[in-house]
Amino acid sequence: MKQYDVRQCRVVRFEQLTADVFSAWVEAGELARAAVPGQFAQIFVPGKTLRRPISICAIEEDRLRFVFQIRGEGTAILAQTKEGDSWDILAPLGHGFALGDTTRKVCFVGGGIGVPPLVAAAKPFGQNATVVTGFRNKDAVILQEDFEKNGNQVILATDDGSAGHHGLVTECLPEDCEAIFACGPTPMLRALAAEAEKRGIECQISLEQRMACGIGACLGCACKLKTEDGGWRHGHVCKDGPVFDARLVAFD
Numbered sequence: 001m002k003q004y005d006v007r008q009c010r011v012v013r014f015e016q017l018t019a020d021v022f023s024a025w026v027e028a029g030e031l032a033r034a035a036v037p038g039q040f041a042q043i044f045v046p047g048k049t050l051r052r053p054i055s056i057c058a059i060e061e062d063r064l065r066f067v068f069q070i071r072g073e074g075t076a077i078l079a080q081t082k083e084g085d086s087w088d089i090l091a092p093l094g095h096g097f098a099l100g101d102t103t104r105k106v107c108f109v110g111g112g113i114g115v116p117p118l119v120a121a122a123k124p125f126g127q128n129a130t131v132v133t134g135f136r137n138k139d140a141v142i143l144q145e146d147f148e149k150n151g152n153q154v155i156l157a158t159d160d161g162s163a164g165h166h167g168l169v170t171e172c173l174p175e176d177c178e179a180i181f182a183c184g185p186t187p188m189l190r191a192l193a194a195e196a197e198k199r200g201i202e203c204q205i206s207l208e209q210r211m212a213c214g215i216g217a218c219l220g221c222a223c224k225l226k227t228e229d230g231g232w233r234h235g236h237v238c239k240d241g242p243v244f245d246a247r248l249v250a251f252d
Contacts, residue, residue: 004093004215007031008086012063017142020070021113022079023057024087028064031091035059037121038096038206038243041066042214044088045074050212051090052078053238055183057116058123058146064091067116067142093214094242097121097181097204103128107177108152109169109192111184112140117206119146121181126151132172134184138163170195177201183208186251193246203246209237216240224250 042051058065156164183206196203216239
């Protein structure tokens with residue numbers, strides 16, 4: 001199989017996790033065997049021209065899991081999926097997390113719908129990973145049990161204090177982590193990049209961006225990346241990312 005491919009994938013399990021967040025397990029065959037944590041897929045939506053980019057949440061043998069939130073007409077259509085339906089999937093796409101030594105003490109930080117890509121990434125670390133997740137309130141919380149099944153240490157934060165720590169995820173980082181892996185809103189990623197620089201540790205961040213093609217042809221998902229001479233250049237989240245060394249991302 002080439003780097004990525006298209007497959008008709010049968011949906012074997014479909015669940016509603018919250019009012020607007022859904023989970024789908026699909027039989028993906030070679031696509032699953034080629035995937036790594038942090039990559040994504042482009043999923044065809046009937047009646048729509050453009051596919052929808054959705055991060056890979058979990059990888060188990062020949063199956064992939066996708067967790068997505070309704071954000072428009074396309075994802076609203078996907079939310080009507082029934083078990084036994086087939087999804088037309090282009091995957092695996094992009095560069096995932098470079099996990100390195102899984103015996104290190106590391107921290108995974110996710111905000112909102114940025115939490116799902118961290119499930120597969122945190123799994124190899126087991127109890128060596130502290131997973132800090134942030135949500136608006138208790139009704140938006142997802143996937144805590146999945147991290148616990150991984151053996152990860154889990155810290156929950158909510159904006160309104162209705163569950164877990166009342167405040168920001170950046171207030172919950174353990175002192176002894178040797179690397180940070182994160183996905184979520186840009187202000188959170190910016191703050192984590194600054195904290196990692198202050199501590200002198202590695203930080204990898206997964207950027208969220210609107211995409212069209214997902215393979216670097218349309219150039220629609222541009223992002224600013226720093227250059228060695230102190231300037232910046234245009235990169236693309238789908239082809240150069242979605243995971244980047246935080247030191248290379250120009251946030252302003």
